[in-house]
Amino acid sequence: MIGAIDIGGTKIAAAVVDDRGRIITRSECPTESERGFPDGLQRTIGMLRETAARVGAKLRGIGIGCTGPVDPFTGVLGTVDLLPGWQGGALVEGIAASFGVSVAMENDADAAGLAEAAWGAGRGKQRFLYVTVGTGIGVSIILDGVLYRGVDGSHPEIGHQVIDASGPLCYCGAQGCWESLASGPGIAAWAKTQIGGDLTTKQLCELAEAGDAAALSVMERQGYYLGLGLANLVTIFCPDMIALGGGVMESSHLFLDRARQVVRQISTLVPSEKAELAVATLGADTPLVGAAQVWHHRFDPQRQTHAI
Numbered sequence: 001m002i003g004a005i006d007i008g009g010t011k012i013a014a015a016v017v018d019d020r021g022r023i024i025t026r027s028e029c030p031t032e033s034e035r036g037f038p039d040g041l042q043r044t045i046g047m048l049r050e051t052a053a054r055v056g057a058k059l060r061g062i063g064i065g066c067t068g069p070v071d072p073f074t075g076v077l078g079t080v081d082l083l084p085g086w087q088g089g090a091l092v093e094g095i096a097a098s099f100g101v102s103v104a105m106e107n108d109a110d111a112a113g114l115a116e117a118a119w120g121a122g123r124g125k126q127r128f129l130y131v132t133v134g135t136g137i138g139v140s141i142i143l144d145g146v147l148y149r150g151v152d153g154s155h156p157e158i159g160h161q162v163i164d165a166s167g168p169l170c171y172c173g174a175q176g177c178w179e180s181l182a183s184g185p186g187i188a189a190w191a192k193t194q195i196g197g198d199l200t201t202k203q204l205c206e207l208a209e210a211g212d213a214a215a216l217s218v219m220e221r222q223g224y225y226l227g228l229g230l231a232n233l234v235t236i237f238c239p240d241m242i243a244l245g246g247g248v249m250e251s252s253h254l255f256l257d258r259a260r261q262v263v264r265q266i267s268t269l270v271p272s273e274k275a276e277l278a279v280a281t282l283g284a285d286t287p288l289v290g291a292a293q294v295w296h297h298r299f300d301p302q303r304q305t306h307a308i
Contacts (some may be wrong), residue, residue, distance in 0.1 A: 002079065003048050003062035003099070004291035007031065007091075009082030009135055010025035012040070014048040017292035021119035023285055027051045031144045033082070045098045054093070062103045063295030065287055067136070072153050075105050081171050082135065089292055104298035107155040108132070111146060111290035112280075113140020113246060120282040120291050121243040129239050130280065137179040139233070147297070159183075163205035163228045179230040182222060184248050191218045205251035222248075223258025229261055231266040234275045242279030245280030252279050 001024065006013040015026035018092065027047050033040065052059055068080030075092020097102040106114070113122075113130030121127035121193045122142065131138040137159030141148040150156050159179040167176025168189065180186050184201040185253065191204055195214040199207070207215035233242060244252065260277050267275075282289055 001052075001055040002295050003052060003101075004288040004295075005048060005061040005064045005095070006111075006287035006291050007040075007044070007063065007064065007066040007083070008108065008287075009033070009067055009278070012044055012047065014044065014051045014287040015259060015292075016052050016055055016059070019296075021115065021282075021289045021292065023288055024057065025051055026288060027056050029290060031083070033086060037083075037086040040083075040086065041089065041091065041094045045095060045198055047097075048099075052243050055081060059099060059101055061295040061299055063106035063111070063291040063298075064091065064103065065291040065294060066091065066105060066131070067107040067108050069155065071155075072104070072106050072110075073277040074232055075103065078088060080103065087305035098138055102299050104148075104295045106294045107138065107140075108287060109138025109159075109263055110116070110140045110155055111294045112138075112286045112294040113142055113290070114147065115282055116243050116245070116280050117142045117145075118296075120286070121278050121280050122241055125240045127241075129233055129235060129237060129242045129246045130180070131230070131233070131242060131258055132186055132246035132286075133182065133244060133248040137183050137229070137246075139295060141237070143237075147299040153304075158229075158233070161229065161232060163225060163232075177273055178225070181225040182229060182248075187218060187222055187248070190221065191215075194218070201248060202251075205254060208254050209252075215255075219251075220258060223255035224262055226255060227259035227262025228266070229278065231263045231272075232262055232265040234272050237269055238270045239275050239304040241276040243278050244279040245282070245286050250278055262302055 004015045013028040016024040069078030079091040092103045116122045128142045134137045141156035155258045160177040164176035170177045170180040187201045208219045
């Protein structure tokens with residue numbers, strides 16, 4: 001049994017996951033990052049301990065998927081805009097000291113990508129990309145079973161590629177980056193300027209389902225901007241598959257076909273017809289299953305992969 005921890009801007013989740021990627025039990029609580037890193041660390045430790053005790057699980061190790069820049073080798077958090085005040089937090093050290101087992105951490109997009117590659121849509125794919133579309137946009141790159149890392153083990157922030165230089169200003173400093181245009185908050189922010197109100201992305205999708213013309217125009221725009229970012233990935237990496245997950249993709253039937261159309265129109269110099277665009281198959285389990293897979297890839301010899 002592996003302990004799994006998923007830390008996001010709105011909630012922290014903990015689970016016990018078996019070696020087939022099945023969640024045995026789970027718990028979650030609000031992140032409440034304003035309470036500070038030490039408080040968040042102790043709440044996370046307590047929640048995982050209680051979750052494991054619920055099923056009498058003896059944890060072999062613990063894997064963590066965390067939003068934003070993290071150092072996978074030191075286990076320290078970088079500047080995470082969704083976790084203000086947590087910069088420099090020694091998450092891995094704190095959890096390892098409390099449980100007395102090996103602990104591994106990756107950016108949450110890489111964790112989810114590892115899960116889909118091992119147990120989900122990307123199983124058996126040599127050139128696989130995982131894109132999560134939710135509060136932000138993250139991309140995991142797994143080529144020939146190898147998790148790609150940047151210099152110093154950094155996670156490439158592909159969600160912040162500029163798609164429309166005249167677009168909205170993002171906290172990253174760029175205007176019109178992919179995340180600012182096609183993430184959940186990006187969708188809602190644009191809709192507010194066009195149709196007014198403070199509708200959430202979920203509410204907009206529900207309106208589109210009901211045939212509301214204004215909401216359907218929002219989904220058309222979402223498909224276009226999502227497709228632009230995906231087209232860049234197809235042109236650069238020529239993947240076998242791009243699997244898309246995250247909360248926004250729960251309504252993928254409203255805009256994914258439009259995104260596919262954009263990819264086919266733009267990625268004309270590569271065999272884009274061979275790049276399958278699919279919804280990730282692990283669903284809501286992906287973050288926690290991914291956290292468990294992070295540990296397997298780092299410490300389990302039978303599941304060991306490498307990183308470049």
